[in-house]
Amino acid sequence: MARPNNLYLITGMPAAGKSTFARELAQRVRACLIDIDTCTENVVQAAMKQLTGDPDDRDSQRFKETFRSPIYDTLFAIADENLLHTHAIITGPFTKELRNPQWPQEIQARLSTPCIIKCVFVHCDHQLRKKRLVERGNPRDNAKLKDWEAFLQYYEQDAFPEYPHLRVDTGQSDPFEKAIRDGLLD
Numbered sequence: 567m568a569r570p571n572n573l574y575l576i577t578g579m580p581a582a583g584k585s586t587f588a589r590e591l592a593q594r595v596r597a598c599l600i601d602i603d604t605c606t607e608n609v610v611q612a613a614m615k616q617l618t619g620d621p622d623d624r625d626s627q628r629f630k631e632t633f634r635s636p637i638y639d640t641l642f643a644i645a646d647e648n649l650l651h652t653h654a655i656i657t658g659p660f661t662k663e664l665r666n667p668q669w670p671q672e673i674q675a676r677l678s679t680p681c682i683i684k685c686v687f688v689h690c691d692h693q694l695r696k697k698r699l700v701e702r703g704n705p706r707d708n709a710k711l712k713d714w715e716a717f718l719q720y721y722e723q724d725a726f727p728e729y730p731h732l733r734v735d736t737g738q739s740d741p742f743e744k745a746i747r748d749g750l751l752d
Contacts, residue, residue, distance in 0.1 A: 571649050572597075573681040575673070576657040577664075578688035579721045580710065581698040583736030587688050588657040590742050595751065597653035600644050606637045622705040625717075634662075642676065649679040661721060667728040686750065687727050690737035692718055 576588045592599040611621035645654040670683045699707045710717040
């Protein structure tokens, strides 16, 4: 029997480098890339504009209560559809899941397609994250930048996942090659 495809979960705080890392990984392993922003941004903007008048709100309690679960459910449904045929990569913050040591097993149980789950947590120091937020100039980051200290506190800057994972510091030179040396593609 053929080895199941991999599901790579690329997690980390906003502006830690998840999308950049995931794009390189997708190219290397020829995988389906499922980026949280690409898959959901247009729908969320339209809905938030109708709900609150602010299409760029990603930090309010209303946004989190309304969209968090459906967004993540959508990402995993797309992955499940693709895993039978190819490797899949999901990228998103998954901040609440950090404290759940059983999260990879719970994901495996909810998927209908057998796969090998590989968790990668990307991170960098908070000064670099702030610089990246400023440089990308996305209106959805304005609330984060406006109250930077509250943003850092909410996202627990120094928190690493309690589930098994590979840590990648995207502030170091050539983080992707280091991740390969650390077993990313094993």
